[in-house]
Amino acid sequence: MALKIISLTDLINSDQTEEDIKKLLFSFETIKSRSESGARDVEEFLHNKAIQFEIMGIARTYLVMSTYKKKPLLAGYFALSTRPLIIPKRQYSKISKNLQKRLMGFGHKTEQDAYEVKGYLLGQLGKNYSADAQIAKCVTGQDILHLSYSKVLDAHRIVGGRILYLECEHHEKVKKFYNDNGFSELAHYESENKLCLMVQQISKLQY
Template sequence: MALTVISLLDLLNSDNTEEEIKKLLFSFECKSLSHGASDVEAFLHLKAINFERMDMARTYLILANYKQRPYLAGYFAIANKPLVIPKKQFQKLSTSQKKKLMGFGYKTDLRNYECKGYLLGQLGKNYSELAKRANQINGNEILTLAYAKIKEAYAIVGGRVLYLECEDNEKIKAFYHDNGFRQLKDYVSTNNFCLFVKQISDL
């Protein structure tokens, strides 16, 4: 099984036309229509190119071949963005959670909590008919490929944590728990998503 990870930015700077690139991006399909899954699909279809051009995030496409046909197996998006927990939200956390977080973050002048790190903004496996037939990658492998890119960034600019938000879905939460992320139990984002955190040193 040969997988190739290519940055969307490199594609945009290549000889490929934007129409060709969008055709590739729109070949990505979600497994379900849940809120979180729809967001994963909509980001790649509608936002990823603009995020690249505005330097808001970097998207990486995982390409593979099945019976000599190239296809998009999955993708992930990363942003160099500190974890910020507003003062009111931070106060709601348990004492043990606050203590752990303060071990690698700090309070700002506005009494918000902040920690330098990276946001795993999106992570998804393609469920198009071709991708399902090929079945060449799983969520753990996509996460491992994301870790590799984050480690590259960490070696250059540092950082303390990798974090992400996901919908309150037991299967999705179990996936991140099994991969060593810790959920902040009393934290709910403005979109009603859960927050998961992992130290860079544990990648």
């Protein structure tokens, strides 16, 4: 089954009603058996924040669509924003000298001695685990991740940027997924939300 990416902005600006758009977004379900807050956050964002973030220009959400029984099916989604990665001085000093040297080739120090590098934040990425989506089996997490790369590369060709980064839980299965897809964890870094940081050079993205 072919996959299609639809911009939430395009949906909002189309002739579809707000009720129809919300019905589509609420067809997305996360894994109910998972105890990690990250899975719940992915669902909460799409249900209750995505439209507001889209209108305010905070992030852009893209719906990955397929079909099931000849009807449109929301297979998954991802959300991107242009946001520089800023590593506070205290965190930066904990990074290995080798990694500091590598990072310095991509960014600069701020007046507060923090480290800043231009890039894109992969704020959300989720696969639909609704009953219909699980039966259809039309997409994998890797498929959705690689589709997000296509949008990052489109933006990169227009406005530049050096890295793609994301924050995720300290969960070995989640971190392994991103490691297997080219991301590196920034050791000894923890965000204000107690999340770890995964980084990948845009020049190495493939889809």
